[in-house]
Amino acid sequence: xxxxxxxxxxxxxxxxxxxxxxxxxxxxxxxxxxxxxxxxxxxxxxxxxxxxxxxxxxxxxxxxxxxxxxxxxxxxxxxxxxxxxxxxxxxxxxxxxxxxxxxxxxxxxxxxxxxxxxxxxxxxxxxxxxxxxxxxxxxxxxxxxxxxxxxxxxxxxxxxxxxxxxxxxxxxxxxxxxxxxxxxxxxxxxxxxxxxxxxxxxxxxxxxxxxxxxxxxxxxxxxxxxxxxxxxxxxxxxxxxxxxxxxxxxxxxxxxxxxxxxxxxxxxxxxxxxxxxxxxxxxxxxxxxxxxxxxxxxxxxxxxxxxxxxxxxxxxxxxxxxxxxxxxxxxxxxxxxxxxxxxxxxxxxxxxxxxxxxxxxxxxxxxxxxxxxxxxxxxxxxxxxxxxxxxxxxxxxxxxxxxxxxxxxxxxxxxxxxxxxxxxxxxxxxxxxxx
Numbered sequence: 554x555x556x557x558x559x560x561x562x563x564x565x566x567x568x569x570x571x572x573x574x575x576x577x578x579x580x581x582x583x584x585x586x587x588x589x590x591x592x593x594x595x596x597x598x599x600x601x602x603x604x605x606x607x608x609x610x611x612x613x614x615x616x617x618x619x620x621x622x623x624x625x626x627x628x629x630x631x632x633x634x635x636x637x638x639x640x641x642x643x644x645x646x647x648x649x650x651x652x653x654x655x656x657x658x659x660x661x662x663x664x665x666x667x668x669x670x671x672x673x674x675x676x677x678x679x680x681x682x683x684x685x686x687x688x689x690x691x692x693x694x695x696x697x698x699x700x701x702x703x704x705x706x707x708x709x710x711x712x713x714x715x716x717x718x719x720x721x722x723x724x725x726x727x728x729x730x731x732x733x734x735x736x737x738x739x740x741x742x743x744x745x746x747x748x749x750x751x752x753x754x755x756x757x758x759x760x761x762x763x764x765x766x767x768x769x770x771x772x773x774x775x776x777x778x779x780x781x782x783x784x785x786x787x788x789x790x791x792x793x794x795x796x797x798x799x800x801x802x803x804x805x806x807x808x809x810x811x812x813x814x815x816x817x818x819x820x821x822x823x824x825x826x827x828x829x830x831x832x833x834x835x836x837x838x839x840x841x842x843x844x845x846x847x848x849x850x851x852x853x854x855x856x857x858x859x860x861x862x863x864x865x866x867x868x869x870x871x872x873x874x875x876x877x878x879x880x881x882x883x884x885x886x887x888x889x890x891x892x893x894x895x896x897x898x899x900x901x902x903x904x905x906x907x908x909x910x911x912x913x914x915x916x917x918x919x920x921x922x923x924x925x926x927x928x929x930x931x932x933x934x935x936x937x938x939x940x941x942x943x944x945x946x947x948x949x950x951x952x953x954x955x956x957x958x959x960x961x962x963x964x965x966x967x968x969x970x971x972x973x974x975x976x977x978x979x980x981x982x983x984x985x986x987x988x
Contacts, residue, residue, distance in 0.1 A: 715760070
């Protein structure tokens with residue numbers, strides 16, 4: 554473990570306990586994603602009207618209660634004294650809870666989009682202060698995920714009903730003795746939604762086998778388990794929820810788990826990248842109908858087009874001008890998590906890597922968590938995803954890629970240029986081409 558730079562562990566533990574206790578007493582019942590999600594009745598009315606008019610959405614909040622929570626959270630924030638990574642983490646966590654309420658208070662307005670970009674970033678947010686943006690990564694992936702030329706291969710994806718998915722996920726959770734219940738929910742606004750102890754699956758949804766595996770890695774092994782790990786921290790239960798600022802890291806970990814376990818199939822990866830494009834469209838002023846029609850023109854089924862467009866406009870005005878930019882941070886989170894693991898796994902820092910799943914927080918908080926672990930204030934996470942448990946297979950992966958990352962592949966591509974040109978021109982074998 555890295556040596557702690559904090560002089561007084563006892564005072565630090567008391568500070569963390571004090572903030573955790575304060576947050577627990579004013580923890581809102583409002584769940585941001587559930588509160589801004591569009592109900593099934595909105596979807597049904599949209600299609601009943603011919604899918605030609607903007608969805609009509611009504612939001613109901615207790616504005617006075619949300620404002621009172623902000624006032625009390627401000628008091629907690631002002632009461633956090635000191636300096637250093639741990640203090641910064643505590644302040645940022647409290648501030649993120651305030652941001653959640655700021656978002657809820659601004660639903661249906663253009664301010665919602667502005668605050669969303671502050672919290673989650675947007676399609677044109679850059680990485681590590683480099684001139685590379687979320688949309689650049691998305692466009693790169695969309696180009697690389699194309700099938701070039703003629704391809705004889707065909708998909709053999711088997712369909713799975715929602716009931717079969719519930720059985721599959723519950724069996725996987727039970728095998729690991731995870732305190733999680735999976736159930737069907739006809740009112741579920743997404744295909745599947747996970748909380749700390751419950752996973753809800755939309756009754757009329759269907760899934761492929763790779764989707765089922767990906768949902769287990771993403772929703773249960775990552776989202777549900779990190780929340781449970783955080784809640785189990787005796788001195789820092791505030792780690793059960795890091796607020797909206799933890800979203801990028803959470804989604805980055807979840808998508809990395811899909812990728813590492815080969816559950817991130819082309820359709821899923823394309824969809825993640827395409828959603829960054831949709832955010833960019835909405836940030837540029839597109840309406841819900843503009844995005845919905847764009848997806849239909851791209852070949853999406855009407856129902857899938859609705860769900861993806863609704864993700865971008867939930868919380869904001871359907872007419873445009875206030876996009877919910879959360880979907881721009883999935884790929885950003887994946888890149889940041891991969892970069893962290895590339896440095897720390899290659900360095901053999903297993904304990905530090907395990908702290909990634911000790912709760913919900915932003916990756917920038919990792920120094921604070923490592924210090925807290927070194928002082929005995931944080932415990933080793935109870936539930937660790939398979940990729941992290943199996944260190945003996947994780948380390949060789951990053952050891953090899955550490956060498957490959959430094960290779961210039963341009964000469965390799967040049968060596969096979971003739972074959973690549975032929976492959977790009979290839980069509981059905983019944984119509985052979987000459988090299």
